[in-house]
Amino acid sequence: MHADVIVIGAGAAGLMAATVAAERGRRVLLLEKNRKPGAKILMSGGTRCNITQAVDVRGIVAAFGRKGKFLHSALAALSPDDLVAMIESEGVPTKIESTGKIFPASNRSVDVLQAFLAKLQRSGAELRANTGVTQFDASQERQGDVSLPRFAVRTDQQNYAASSVILTTGGQSYPGCGTTGDGYAWAKRLGHCIVPPRPALVPLTTSAAWISSLQGMTVSDVEISLLEQQSAEPTAAQISAPCESHTLEKLLDRRRGSLLFAHFGLSGPVVLDISSQYTGHPRRDALVLRCDFLPEVAAAQLDQQLRSLAAQAGSQTIISSLAEKLPKRLVATLFNQAKVPMDRRAAELRSTERTALVNAIKGTVTALAGTLGFKKAEVTAGGVDLAEVDSRTLESKLCPGLFLAGEILDLDGPIGGYNFQAAFSTGFLAGRSV
Ligand SMILES: Cc1cc2nc3c(=O)[nH]c(=O)nc-3n(C[C@H](O)[C@H](O)[C@H](O)COP(=O)(O)OP(=O)(O)OC[C@H]3O[C@@H](n4cnc5c(N)ncnc54)[C@H](O)[C@@H]3O)c2cc1C
Numbered sequence: 062m063h064a065d066v067i068v069i070g071a072g073a074a075g076l077m078a079a080t081v082a083a084e085r086g087r088r089v090l091l092l093e094k095n096r097k098p099g100a101k102i103l104m105s106g107g108t109r110c111n112i113t114q115a116v117d118v119r120g121i122v123a124a125f126g127r128k129g130k131f132l133h134s135a136l137a138a139l140s141p142d143d144l145v146a147m148i149e150s151e152g153v154p155t156k157i158e159s160t161g162k163i164f165p166a167s168n169r170s171v172d173v174l175q176a177f178l179a180k181l182q183r184s185g186a187e188l189r190a191n192t193g194v195t196q197f198d199a200s201q202e203r204q205g206d207v208s209l210p211r212f213a214v215r216t217d218q219q220n221y222a223a224s225s226v227i228l229t230t231g232g233q234s235y236p237g238c239g240t241t242g243d244g245y246a247w248a249k250r251l252g253h254c255i256v257p258p259r260p261a262l263v264p265l266t267t268s269a270a271w272i273s274s275l276q277g278m279t280v281s282d283v284e285i286s287l288l289e290q291q292s293a294e295p296t297a298a299q300i301s302a303p304c305e306s307h308t309l310e311k312l313l314d315r316r317r318g319s320l321l322f323a324h325f326g327l328s329g330p331v332v333l334d335i336s337s338q339y340t341g342h343p344r345r346d347a348l349v350l351r352c353d354f355l356p357e358v359a360a361a362q363l364d365q366q367l368r369s370l371a372a373q374a375g376s377q378t379i380i381s382s383l384a385e386k387l388p389k390r391l392v393a394t395l396f397n398q399a400k401v402p403m404d405r406r407a408a409e410l411r412s413t414e415r416t417a418l419v420n421a422i423k424g425t426v427t428a429l430a431g432t433l434g435f436k437k438a439e440v441t442a443g444g445v446d447l448a449e450v451d452s453r454t455l456e457s458k459l460c461p462g463l464f465l466a467g468e469i470l471d472l473d474g475p476i477g478g479y480n481f482q483a484a485f486s487t488g489f490l491a492g493r494s495v
Pocket residue numbers: 069070071072073074075092093094095098099100101102104105106107110111112113192193194195229230231232234235238239240241242243244438439440466467468469477478479480481482484
């Protein structure tokens with residue numbers, strides 16, 4: 062069977078690419094391994110689907126860091142406003158939450174998927190679900206004086222041929238959704254470099270007992286810092302005091318937001334956002350996480366507040382005063398860390414105890430053991446090297462007729478709808494270019 066365009070993988074990027082190509086009059090076949098398309102759209106955002114972020118094109122580019130500039134053409138083709146307008150024009154109103162995240166007003170991801178399926182159906186593209194591609198090959202076919210690309214796509218059931226292929230097989234996180242990294246092997250066979258895939262937006266594990274003892278607790282505003290511990294060249298003064306430790310800490314990343322304690326370690330948006338720095342670091346065993354549980358109060362200010370409490374309400378226990386700002390179970394754990402008795406009254410707090418308490422609240426450091434891996438990573442970092450893909454069309458620079466869009470590319474963004482925006486915009490541009 063021959064099509065003009067075969068799109069492999071019916072996630073966000075593939076649904077968009079197939080629709081746009083078919084709307085332009087191409088004969089499009091969209092092949093999906095799962096029984097149903099759009100598995101990740103359905104499960105995203107806690108089944109609410111955080112479609113995109115209420116920022117302009119520059120805001121999306123900036124969120125992807127130094128690789129963000131690759132997205133300029135894709136976002137010029139389909140901006141966050143365009144994406145929202147497209148979904149709304151399918152009868153799905155959206156809303157912006159205080160974090161800037163945009164969701165369907167119904168809070169139902171299925172409404173978003175249905176909008177894209179309706180568009181796909183109207184476009185005339187043919188969706189074949191339950192059709193896993195097992196292999197595909199590229200060759201050149203001579204027609205008169207010109208040679209044209211030709212692709213042979215094999216599936217469990219049938220073989221297909223096409224003049225162009227759009228590869229939208231996603232990454233390799235949440236493999237239970239069908240994303241087992243199949244596209245990387247094919248792209249590699251066609252000459253592409255694959256930046257080693259690694260989990261991103263993934264919970265971090267620790268063996269710290271104090272963390273697992275707090276499992277289930279969410280703290281809404283925590284600042285976490287990812288630090289690399291380095292052994293420093295000792296200064297002359299330190300050499301004369303050889304017992305001192307000469308460890309320096311280099312700040313790699315700092316984020317602020319909601320943190321969730323779990324039996325295995327830490328999760329929540331702030332941890333997921335910092336996790337890609339952790340998984341991408343060559344010396345992960347040298348990395349630690351510092352937590353500031355009261356980021357809006359400077360350490361000196363907190364110290365002063367505790368002194369004032371001693372003067373104004375000396376008979377009050379410190380723990381009851383701090384429990385007005387933080388969950389009581391967390392405060393009790395921090396008292397343990399600081400080795401301050403729980404029943405310590407404000408007036409009795411020693412200066413060494415006050416310092417230890419401020420340090421525990423503002424700078425508890427924990428070693429990291431690892432991550433929950435691809436199985437629980439929302440996104441895959443790494444993928445097809447961007448240098449080998451023309452960002453203006455998303456066509457491979459190495460294999461004419463091959464286009465790549467979505468998470469298969471070496472792009473990963475933070476929590477907040479950025480990853481869907483990149484997938485939809487690159488899918489749109491590939492569909493328009495093919
Ligand atoms: C739990 C979870 C929640 C998330 N929440 C959000 C969110 O709220 N907002 C956000 O922006 N991002 C979110 N993401 C990330 C987002 O889902 C991805 O970035 C996005 O889906 C990538 O789109 P894609 O089309 O490139 O890949 P995918 O959506 O992963 O689609 C790839 C498709 O290719 C198919 N496929 C793979 N191999 C083959 C093959 N051999 N043959 C045929 N088909 C194949 C797969 O079955 C899949 O359907 C979330 C991810 C997860 C896991």
